[in-house]
Amino acid sequence: MSRTVSSWILSSARSSIILQGKGRWYSICIPNRNKTKWKLFFSKTCPYPAGSCSLGRTFSFPKAFRHTSTEEDHFSFQLSPAQINGILRAGELSHRTLALNGRNASSVLRFESNQLASNSPIEDRRSAATCLQTAGMMFGVFDGHAGAACAQAVSERLLHYIAVSLMPRQSLEEIELAVEAMKPVRPILQWHRHPNDVEYQEISSQYFENLRVYWQHLLDLDTEPGFSLEEAMICAFKRLDSDISLEVQAPQENELMRNIALQVAFSGATACVAHVDGVDLHVANTGDCRAVLGVREEDGTWSTLPLTRDHNAYDEFEIRRLKREHPRSEEKTLFVNDRLLGILMPSRAFGDVQLKWSKELQHSILENSCDVEALNIYQYVPPNYHTPPYLTAEPEVTYHKLRSKDKFLVIASDGLWEMLSNEKVVKLVAGHLTELNMQKPPLTFKKPVNLGYMHNLLLQRKSKGLASLDQNIATHLIRHAIGSNEYGEVDPEKLAAMLTLPEDLARMYRDDITVTVVYFNSETIEDYYRNH
DSSP states (O other): OOHHHHHHHHHHHHTTOOOOOOOSSOGGGOOSOOTTTGGGGOBSOOOSSTTSOOOOOOOOOOOTTOOSOTTOSSOOOOOOHHHHHHHHHTTOEEEEOOOBTTBOOSSEEEEEEEEEOSSSSOOEEEEEEEESSSSOEEEEEEEEESSSHHHHHHHHHHHHHHHHHHSOHHHHHHHHHHHHTTOOOOOSEEEOOOTTOOBOOTTHHHHHHHHHHHHHHHHHHOOSSOOOHHHHHHHHHHHHHHHHHHHHHSOOSOHHHHHHHHHHHHSEEEEEEEEEETTEEEEEEESSOEEEEEEEOTTSOEEEEEOOOOOBTTOHHHHHHHHHHSOGGGTTTSEETTEETTTBSBSBOEEOGGGTSOHHHHHHHHHTSSOGGGGTOOOOOOTTOOSOOOOBOOOEEEEEEOOTTEEEEEEEOHHHHTTSOHHHHHHHHHHHHHHHHHHOOOOOOOSSOOHHHHHHHHHHHHHTTGGGSOSSHHHHHHHHHHHBOTTSOBOHHHHHHHHHOOTTTGGGTOOOEEEEEEEEOHHHHHHHHHTO
8 A cells, every 4th residue: 555545545534535334234323332331341250150151252452553533643554564463463362172192183183363353342253162062163253243242242152052052961961950959060162262352240140041041941852862963053043142132121130231131132243153073064154254165176276165155135045035034015125225124234143133123122122221322222223124023143054074175164254255255365374374384494303402402493494484474374364354455465554554544444444354264184084084
């Protein structure tokens, strides 16, 4: 980005030139919001039964170099490389699965993740966990809109709902007996988090009680062996969305808990969750997050395999689905300006009760609430709102049997896909893998090995340029998403400008971006096929 373009960005903002935004809601639906309310609800402690929970994850965007307004007198797009890296790498998360007997028995080799905020605070969330009472690992990306509340709640709760749906009857009975006897509950999930991820305390006991009601419902079904994985994911998505709706309708004496329930229900979130167990990969998607598989063909070339569809006005299947569910008289008003009822970009989402409840129920709930404007909740009934619900959280589940040529899975919010195509993302990940492998000189040890010798080997690696490369692939993707020029190369000045965009301008140019890349263990996958 040239200095001329940088100057144009600033002058256009100060002149109130309206650019095409990347937001999900029209500006009429989001006046200037009080950004401090939601932050008050977070805490580092968790009252769930011992070992049974780890709630929420949020990410604090470094503000040291970000302007708050285009009206600042000393406005500058300049950042040093170290400052750029500090901002880009602040949300990095990585985890390598443990090896057993010297070998990695899991089909997941490792995963790497990162986030970059556009909104303040960021409305995206992410989750990753290992299932402890069933097999497999889960990875989720959640894209919030009209606030972060719904994405926060879904990121904390959805993987638990899926895990409970998959548990055998005996395990559910053991958990229920432990809770009844007020004994510690065996952990259901092992979370993998960023150090800055926080838990919010005030409502977690209610979340646990509603999860308990759900497993009691599963026990009442009296079925064994229970759900298939696809059924479990669908049931978990729908049940959580139902609980979000019911929690805000239930009488609540605690004002803080009621306020949180209101914020969760009246904001929204799309969700994409992958469950990996051996060679079985299931992806459940609600909305416009996306999951794409990177495949290395026999001739060494790379191909992409999309595992999700974007649920929005551009998808013919979604248009036909909604037309089937509503009267013919509404066909022309279901999508206006490529948005559901002229309001929402995705056609499936959690929360967003404004597009699910009747007008009467919305009015009843809000008129009995406290200062809803202070909670960033705005009453707006779109025109042609006749036959709700218009929105669903039911996911579309895709199954894929992993092959040794399936090397990685990229799950990301639409902030990434608005900037980079599926093919470009796979190409970047593949190139990053190749570059890492080429730049790593073999660690050949001469005996005896001492610290000085090891230090020299590390210096040798750094001299070959490894230190300048983003170790985290999610960071690499975000860097290219916001900093690439027309030639596909990262332009340092453009990157600096995009990172310093003030809060009142950033959403015109980029959305929150959350990326998780899961690398598969080809040897483990090949072993499976040799033994079956």
